[in-house]
Amino acid sequence: MKSDKKKTSEIGKVEKALNLKPEESLEVFSKEKQEEFASTQEKYKDVAQKFQHIDKSNYKEYVFHKSPKSSHFKNMFWAFLVGGLICVLGQAFVELFLYLGMPKPDAFVLASSVLVALAAIFTGFGIYDLLGRFAGAGSTVPITGFSNAIVAPALEFRCEGMIYGLGAKMFLVAGPVIVNGVAISVVIALITLLFTGGGG
Amino acid sequence: MTQNIENNIKKRTIYFDDVYFSEGFSVVGPKELKGKLGDHFDFALINDKYDQKTFEKAERKMFETAIDGVMAKSKVLPIEVDAILGGDLLDQIVSTSFSARKSSASFFGMYTACATYAQSLIMGAALIHGYYNNVICISGSHFSSAERQYRYPLELGVLRSPMTQWTCTGVGATLLTKNAHTPNTPKITAATPGRVIDYDIKDVNNMGAAMAPAACDTLKQFFSDTGKSPQDFDLILTGDLGKLGKEILLDLSKQEGFDLTDNLADCGASLYFTKQKTFQGGSGAACSAIVVNSIILDNLRSGQMRNLLLVGTGALMSQLTAYQGDGIPAVAHLVEITSSVKDAGREPLEKYYQPKKEEIKMKNEKNAKNNNSKNNNVKNKVNNSKSDSKNEMKNKKENKDK
Numbered sequence: 393m394k395s396d397k398k399k400t401s402e403i404g405k406v407e408k409a410l411n412l413k414p415e416e417s418l419e420v421f422s423k424e425k426q427e428e429f430a431s432t433q434e435k436y437k438d439v440a441q442k443f444q445h446i447d448k449s450n451y452k453e454y455v456f457h458k459s460p461k462s463s464h465f466k467n468m469f470w471a472f473l474v475g476g477l478i479c480v481l482g483q484a485f486v487e488l489f490l491y492l493g494m495p496k497p498d499a500f501v502l503a504s505s506v507l508v509a510l511a512a513i514f515t516g517f518g519i520y521d522l523l524g525r526f527a528g529a530g531s532t533v534p535i536t537g538f539s540n541a542i543v544a545p546a547l548e549f550r551c552e553g554m555i556y557g558l559g560a561k562m563f564l565v566a567g568p569v570i571v572n573g574v575a576i577s578v579v580i581a582l583i584t585l586l587f588t589g590g591g592g
Numbered sequence: 593m594t595q596n597i598e599n600n601i602k603k604r605t606i607y608f609d610d611v612y613f614s615e616g617f618s619v620v621g622p623k624e625l626k627g628k629l630g631d632h633f634d635f636a637l638i639n640d641k642y643d644q645k646t647f648e649k650a651e652r653k654m655f656e657t658a659i660d661g662v663m664a665k666s667k668v669l670p671i672e673v674d675a676i677l678g679g680d681l682l683d684q685i686v687s688t689s690f691s692a693r694k695s696s697a698s699f700f701g702m703y704t705a706c707a708t709y710a711q712s713l714i715m716g717a718a719l720i721h722g723y724y725n726n727v728i729c730i731s732g733s734h735f736s737s738a739e740r741q742y743r744y745p746l747e748l749g750v751l752r753s754p755m756t757q758w759t760c761t762g763v764g765a766t767l768l769t770k771n772a773h774t775p776n777t778p779k780i781t782a783a784t785p786g787r788v789i790d791y792d793i794k795d796v797n798n799m800g801a802a803m804a805p806a807a808c809d810t811l812k813q814f815f816s817d818t819g820k821s822p823q824d825f826d827l828i829l830t831g832d833l834g835k836l837g838k839e840i841l842l843d844l845s846k847q848e849g850f851d852l853t854d855n856l857a858d859c860g861a862s863l864y865f866t867k868q869k870t871f872q873g874g875s876g877a878a879c880s881a882i883v884v885n886s887i888i889l890d891n892l893r894s895g896q897m898r899n900l901l902l903v904g905t906g907a908l909m910s911q912l913t914a915y916q917g918d919g920i921p922a923v924a925h926l927v928e929i930t931s932s933v934k935d936a937g938r939e940p941l942e943k944y945y946q947p948k949k950e951e952i953k954m955k956n957e958k959n960a961k962n963n964n965s966k967n968n969n970v971k972n973k974v975n976n977s978k979s980d981s982k983n984e985m986k987n988k989k990e991n992k993d994k
Contacts, residue, residue: 446847451791455801458843459836460754467751515747524749531749540749548745551646565748 471530474523478534482507504535511536515543541565605784605817611717613778613892613929614769615666616885619654621735621761624874624882627864632886633762634661640736640761648682651734651763655680655691658730658765666767668726673697673767675719677712678730681705681738681759681877688730697728706803706832707786709764709881710904710925714783716768717927725770732763733876742911753797757834757860758870764881776933778892784817784926786810788908792919796909799920800837800872803905806922807833808844810903814926815850822852827900829888831880831924832860834872837905859883880904888929895933902927 446454485503490496514520520540524531531537542562549561563570618633625636635657642650655678663670676695679702680687692699702712709731716727736746738759744750768780789809793802807830815821822828833841838858845852859880860873884902891897904927909920 446844448791451805452793454843455793455798455840458840459798459801462751462754518747521747521749525752527749528751537749540747544745544747544749547747548740565744 467528470526471528473530474527475530475534478507478531478536482534507534507536508539511539512543515540516547538566538569541569603817604787604813605782606714606718607782608717608721608780610770611720611780612769612772613766613780613889614773615662615668615767616889617658617661617665617765618882618885619658619661619732619763620878620882623735623758623868624760624762624863627868628862629883629887632890633882634665634886637761647734647736647740648686651680651682651687651732651737652690654734654763655687655730655732656694658732658763659691659695659728662728662765662767666769666773668767668769670696673726673728674724675700675716676728676730677702677716677719678728678732678765679703679708679712679877680731681733682741687732687734702731704904704923704925705906705908706875706877706879707904707906707923707925708877709884710831710902710927711785713766713768713780713902713927714785714925716766717780717783720768720770727768728765729768730763730765731877731881733759733761733878735759735761735876738876752871754871755795755798755800755836757799757832757872757875758864758868759876760860760863760874760878760882762878762882764878764883764885766881766885772932776893776895776931778889779930779932780927781930782814782818782928784810784814786813786924786926788921788923790919790921794914794917794919796914796920798836799832799875799907800834801840802907802920803833803922803924804837804840804844806924807837807841807903807905808848810924810926811845811852811901812848812850814901814928822850822855825855825899825901826897827888828852828856829880829883829900829902830856830858831902831904831906832873832875833858833905834875835861836872884929892929892931893933895931897931899928899930902929 482503485506486499489499489502494502511520514523520531520536521544524537524540531540542565545564546558546562549557549564551557552561617635619635619637620633621637621640624630625633630636637650637654640650641647642653644650644653659676663673673695675698676688676692677700678688679685685701685703689699689701700712700715702708702715704711709729712729712731716729719727735758739746742759769777772779786806786809789806791802791805795801811828830838830841835858838856838861842852842856858873860875863874863879863883864870880902888897888900892900903924905922905924907920907922909918914920
């Protein structure tokens with residue numbers, strides 16, 4: 393504990409030198425922060441012992457140990473929740489169109505196009521990227537993410553003109569997805585042809 | 593181990609005689625205004641676009657504002673400026689060169705990514721040491737234009753990695769002069785230009801780890817050249833290593849035999865609050881420029897700080913090299929800035945204790961005397977420092993409140 397106290401006082405010096413407000417320094421030195429500081433030190437104790445001499449050869453490994461990891465559970469939870477909600481919304485549209493008396497294939501097509509349009513509008517208002525900040529794959533994997541990937545560069549490169557900006561850069565993010573999608577679908581089609589003899 | 597032999601044989605530190613850091617001006621964006629150092633900047637944009645059509649144009653206008661601002665603050669005429677040195681993060685350093693169109697001064701474009709500010713200070717100091725009288729060093733970046741060039745479009749919903757840094761929006765301009773305008777003008781005394789170091793980090797999101805070895809190398813070179821130790825300095829300020837890079841630098845420096853724990857601070861890590869969700873802190877060419885030209889300059893002038901080492905760190909990669917699987921080489925330039933105030937750094941900080949009534953009386957008398965002497969000397973009054981004008985403003989406000 394002694395060493396911890398020393399460290400915080402040393403940081404205090406720097407804060408003073410940087411002339412921060414007292415309130416901010418209080419925020420930095422709150423008890424929770426101190427505990428956090430101590431716990432991280434304990435965490436990296438064995439790592440520090442392992443890397444007593446950092447060299448060009450083991451630097452990458454050292455950085456990997458040192459760098460903070462994104463919490464998979466939290467990311468997965470948000471992705472599941474948001475992705476699921478988007479799918480529920482899509483299903484709701486399908487049910488609505490069926491209730492209105494639309495034939496089944498048309499209802500599916502219309503529901504997905506409504507979702508695409510909604511995502512494009514929300515991208516324009518700057519809401520969809522806020523969603524993507526914490527939802528991750530939950531907002532990129534559904535069809536809405538594809539819409540976002542086309543509209544975002546289109547908005548961004550509009551100022552370079554309609555042809556060299558918007559036209560050229562529109563598929564900057566979505567382009568690789570389309571190319572790979574087509575290529576993989578060809579491969580899968582060939583495999584199914586092999587196994588089912590073209591009947592399926 | 594070949595590095596050590598090189599360090600011992602070749603000295604890379606250069607020394608300057610009469611180079612004064614006479615004025616600074618900082619323009620920042622809205623996010624930096626809400627950050628930790630928000631009160632200290634000269635000029636802040638309410639709107640990220642600065643009433644322009646595109647972000648690139650906004651960045652250009654910010655550069656123009658900074659150049660005009662630093663000239664207005666120091667009362668130097670546009671004709672008196674001999675050269676403008678600087679750069680930014682955009683391709684072909686467009687913002688700086690376009691903003692220099694309006695000026696009659698010679699122009700030098702600089703680029704070492706986020707170390708641009710330190711590099712332009714070194715080159716500016718060298719020019720003043722040999723030839724010129726007034727040189728403006730400028731450096732800046734804009735979040736939206738840099739993000740668009742280096743990463744993804746703004747509106748694209750992507751999950752940010754916890755190792756990423758936030759490119760700060762801002763421009764910092766410095767006027768270096770051969771003659772000191774005021775007695776408390778800080779001085780640039782030495783500099784160590786860095787060399788390019790590549791530890792083969794390939795993660796574009798983890799710039800701090802790529803730049804920390806370069807910073808360590810330059811610091812080590814400086815200490816071995818001058819025979820000084822980190823304890824001789826009030827502050828060692830790295831450019832934009834971020835929180836992670838700062839910790840790595842601490843580890844690396846301990847291994848190299850000098851301890852920075854007392855006085856290491858990072859510009860990027862000290863710009864934002866954690867609730868602003870910038871993860872590792874700020875980065876970009878503006879990062880060190882806006883911090884040095886605002887709070888650090890104030891501290892050096894008021895004598896709260898005796899000297900500091902500014903270590904600008906730059907990651908020299910482009911999108912192409914990243915996609916082609918190359919590592920991220922990095923460079924770090926070091927500048928030593930010292931305060932000209934006598935007994936600097938020894939006075940207790942006013943903010944951390946409440947002065948007694950007698951002391952306040954003494955101070956007021958002192959101030960009155962100083963003001964009288966200043967009124968006698970017109971030139972001094974003209975070049976009055978920023979802190980004085982701030983005090984006047986505060987006094988006015990207090991009077992109004994009463």
